[in-house]
Amino acid sequence: MADEPKPEERARAMQGMNLAINGLVVCVERKAIKNLHLSVYPPDGRVHVSAPLECPDERIRMYVLGKWVWITEKRHAIGKYSRQEAREYVSGEAHYFRGDLYRLKVEECNNSRQGVRIDGDYLVLTVREKSSAAHRAAVMAAWHKEQLAPIVEGYVRKWQDALGVQLDSFEIRAMSAKWGTCSKAKGKVVFNVELAKKPLKCVEYVVAHELAHLIERTHNADFKKILDRHFPDWREIRDNLNRFPV
Ligand SMILES: [Zn+2]
The missing domain is CATH 3.30.2010.10 (Metalloproteases ("zincins"), catalytic domain)
Incomplete structure (x- = not known):
């Protein structure tokens, strides 16, 4: 798939905007630069990303998830790391298992075969349709x-x-x-x-x-x-x- 930004992404390009990633609000600022750049600022642990003008949201999301350990360590270092960011148990979230970081993939089923399996870098959570976040959390637990x-x-x-x-x-x-x-x-x-x-x-x-x-x-x-x-x-x-x- 091409990395062409959608029109609404282009419209937002020049102004700062927020992206919610894994329950964390990330401030994204588009600039005439070549590479993505990430900073965590004291005193509130604000996470800021500078991105090239045409960079699509999804690439920013992947970039932030790839730096997740570093971000949480940085936030912890400045005392702003809460034990766990709120989780919604939706596809794309980062979840740890045995010390490794996985991305969550939620699959729905209409029978009773609910559960979790590992598929490469993904934790695949299979739950009934329209299940609540609390129910998904319980299946994971x-x-x-x-x-x-x-x-x-x-x-x-x-x-x-x-x-x-x-x-x-x-x-x-x-x-x-x-x-x-x-x-x-x-x-x-x-x-x-x-x-x-x-x-x-x-x-x-x-x-x-x-x-x-x-x-x-x-x-x-x-x-x-x-x-x-x-x-x-x-x-x-x-x-x-x-x-x-x-
Ligand atoms: Zn003890």
């Missing part, structure tokens, strides 16, 4: 849970052996502000389903951390010594876990 469970189970086995502890059970569910919690008395750990979006090393760190709580309930010096001994790079991984978007 169910898939996350299904994907995360065997990963967590493997790490639990590994870290039970490494730390010489025994867990009675674990659960994966939505949690608002934590990656996991440990009840030493019940021998039970709860993991945040959002961990499915994180790199595996981050998931392993959270498992090791929560299982170490079966030995030390608080984050005292002994607790840190346990992690230092068994998981030397835990600080770096923790920072990584809290820096990247979910």
Whole structure:
């Protein structure tokens, strides 16, 4: 398909306009330049794109999505990164899975075969027609849970052996502000389903951390010594876990 701008794009060309990309408002300014250029400005984390005069919206959208990690890191650095931009679960959105960035493709079905599959760089979300964003989010969360469970189970086995502890059970569910919690008395750990979006090393760190709580309930010096001994790079991984978007 040719990259000819549509008439309305041409009309907007000389003035600044906003594009909503992944729930983020991006200010686009067309100029007589050759290449796209992206900036994130303090103090409000405003995202600004300078684009060539004839550059179509779709190319700007792809460009911004390609820089998504950089943008969120920049916004985080200036303290304006909210934990998650609002998601609508529509085609084109960027979604993370196991630390990698995918674009969402929404397909509608008229039967009960709802779910998610990976197709190259796409997460294909299959949902019933006219489903709400909340319903789509629930289908995605169910898939996350299904994907995360065997990963967590493997790490639990590994870290039970490494730390010489025994867990009675674990659960994966939505949690608002934590990656996991440990009840030493019940021998039970709860993991945040959002961990499915994180790199595996981050998931392993959270498992090791929560299982170490079966030995030390608080984050005292002994607790840190346990992690230092068994998981030397835990600080770096923790920072990584809290820096990247979910
Ligand atoms: Zn803890």
